[in-house]
Amino acid sequence: NAGVTQTPKFRVLKTGQSMTLLCAQDMNHEYMYWYRQDPGMGLRLIHYSVGEGTTAKGEVPDGYNVSRLKKQNFLLGLESAAPSQTSVYFCASSLSGGVSTDTQYFGPGTRLTVL
């Protein structure tokens, strides 16, 4: 099993450009998450999904959109990138969620720089 994979690993964008980050998991997990990690800020939840076809906002959703058309994939889109979106983006998945959220497994991350 590859676990959770993310594409691309690195990307440099200019302000105003758009891009999509892809997350894939092969563990048949129901829940998937997108986080960003900035120095001094820790991991912050952007959006998450509780199953195929569903998405929900997390703590810092502004400027991002997501889609979960297939159970194994969770896409994070930046429509018009801003320098404030320079960050490391981690995708995670868990078998289940709910009140007692299950262990989350993280992908290797995408380092995004917006100039």
Place this chain on the structure above:
Amino acid sequence: RKEVEQDPGPFNVPEGATVAFNCTYSNSASQSFFWYRQDCRKEPKLLMSVYSSGNEDGRFTAQLNRASQYISLLIRDSKLSDSATYLCGAGSYQLTFGKGTKLSVIP
């Protein structure tokens, strides 16, 4: 106030030392608690889930105190390979993570 707070660190300890990290959470409805380890420029990896009765895995012991709303991680006989940032996560439905505590184990 952030929902999950950790000792800011860094903790610099000699090999063989015992070190303890604390993490407080503000959401009293939290049902799930975890400790993750994150190496430099890598993804967080699960170290331990934290159970109400406390749990141990080799040199690592995790405790939960619901009354005071904190979780702790104890590392005994520190190894050089324990050097990393330790993140705590707590929540219900969603996890909120602390900012992490950096540990450096010195020869």
